[in-house]
Amino acid sequence: MIRLHHLRIGRSLFTLWQLEELGADYDLTVYLRDENFRAPAALKEIHPLGKSPVIEDGDLILSESSAITTYLLEKFDKENRFAPPRTQLNDWARFTQWLHYPEGSVFGPLLIKMLLLRGGEHAGLETFSAKEIALHLGHISNQLGANDYILGSDFSAADFGVAYVASLADRLGQLDANPTLKAYLARCMQRPAFARAVEKGVE
Numbered sequence: 001m002i003r004l005h006h007l008r009i010g011r012s013l014f015t016l017w018q019l020e021e022l023g024a025d026y027d028l029t030v031y032l033r034d035e036n037f038r039a040p041a042a043l044k045e046i047h048p049l050g051k052s053p054v055i056e057d058g059d060l061i062l063s064e065s066s067a068i069t070t071y072l073l074e075k076f077d078k079e080n081r082f083a084p085p086r087t088q089l090n091d092w093a094r095f096t097q098w099l100h101y102p103e104g105s106v107f108g109p110l111l112i113k114m115l116l117l118r119g120g121e122h123a124g125l126e127t128f129s130a131k132e133i134a135l136h137l138g139h140i141s142n143q144l145g146a147n148d149y150i151l152g153s154d155f156s157a158a159d160f161g162v163a164y165v166a167s168l169a170d171r172l173g174q175l176d177a178n179p180t181l182k183a184y185l186a187r188c189m190q191r192p193a194f195a196r197a198v199e200k201g202v203e
């Protein structure tokens with residue numbers, strides 16, 4: 001059975017949510033952050049990077065949220081409920097673009113903003129992160145348009161990562177003037193599977 005090594009407060013909640021959406025059988029090991037908000041050393045015993053999410057499935061130890069999503073889809077989404085089949089090549093390629101975009105492009109500027117809010121000062125980084133955050137949040141909002149989810153009217157596995165960066169942007173006060181993304185985030189969080197993930201992984 002799959003085991004998710006879940007660090008409280010962070011992106012692995014979104015992997016937990018995915019396991020719930022997929023109806024997968026899984027076990028959970030929960031880790032608490034230390035006084036510096038870092039992962040405890042115990043996570044390094046699972047994977048050398050000591051970060052979360054990490055899943056264990058037999059002798060497979062897998063890190064990186066988008067790789068985990070791809071693996072879980074292969075394993076539990078045979079009916080393509082959460083991603084287009086690879087035979088629809090263009091749709092599948094667009095799906096993978098939105099699957100990798102949050103971690104690959106959006107997270108970095110948000111991380112800079114988070115560090116600056118925690119007490120750093122750096123004019124160049126302020127300008128860079130403000131511009132990049134506006135660019136990416138604008139891009140995501142445009143893609144959403146009047147749709148409920150990032151690839152259209154149906155929820156897909158690309159929404160896990162997009163909802164994660166939207167939630168981080170919200171925590172950093174970056175969605176106050178963005179009703180489209182606020183509503184999108186609320187819509188994702190109202191899904192019953194998300195509520196189950198919160199119950200198991202947060203409380």
Ligand SMILES: N[C@@H](CCC(=O)N[C@@H](CS)C(=O)NCC(=O)O)C(=O)O
Binds near residue numbers: 007063
């Ligand atoms: N690129 C990785 C990032 C993993 C990551 O940095 N996870 C954070 C939690 S959100 C973490 O474990 N931080 C604790 C630490 O670095 O001490 C992914 O997509 O999974």
